[in-house]
Amino acid sequence: MEVLKLIDEIEDILENASSLPFSNKVMVDAEELFEIIREIRIKLPDELKQAAWIKEERQRILAEAQKDADTILNEAELKLEELIEQDEITKKAKERAEEIITKAQNNAKSIRLGALEYADNILLETQENLKNIIDLLNKNRQELRGDR
Known part of the structure; x- marks a missing residue:
């Protein structure tokens, strides 16, 4: 600041001025x-x-910096909420997927058991039919041989 330089100049003038004997007064050039x-x-x-x-x-720079900081903070909070929401969606999707897999496994087991039971029933029925046929064949053979 130039004003401070000018004040320093006044101080220099006063320090270098001639002093009056037996006093603390000095002689200076008033015009200067x-x-x-x-x-x-x-x-x-x-x-x-x-x-x-x-x-x-x-003040303007500080206000602008505060506004920018608030904006960044708000954006960060929104992003955090979005990430939390995505995390919740992911958790729910995993839970739903696990439910579907469990249900599918139970259905597959039920179908397998049903198929085994059906196959067993068919085989039993076939076995009974074959038994009846064998009995009939034996009976027919006996009749042919004359064994009654």
Whole structure:
């Protein structure tokens, strides 16, 4: 800031000024000090405006950063909810798949047992028919031989 440089210049003038004997007073060139004070008055409003602008810009940047942070946080929360929801869907789908597999296995077992029972009944029936046929054949043979 130029104002600070000008104030430093005033301090330098006062430090290098001739002092009056037996006092803490110094002799300075009044015109030179007035010239520096006029420059300070000219520059001070510009620097105050610049400082105010910097402060406003800082506030704007902070507000924008907060808005961006809030947006990122909201997006992250939505993504998390979506992932949780997908996880729930996956769990439900796995549970449903397990139910379907169990039901299919039970149905297959039932069908297998039914098929075995059906085959056994057919074989039993065939065995009975064959037994009857064998008995009939034996009876016919006996009749042919004359054994009664």
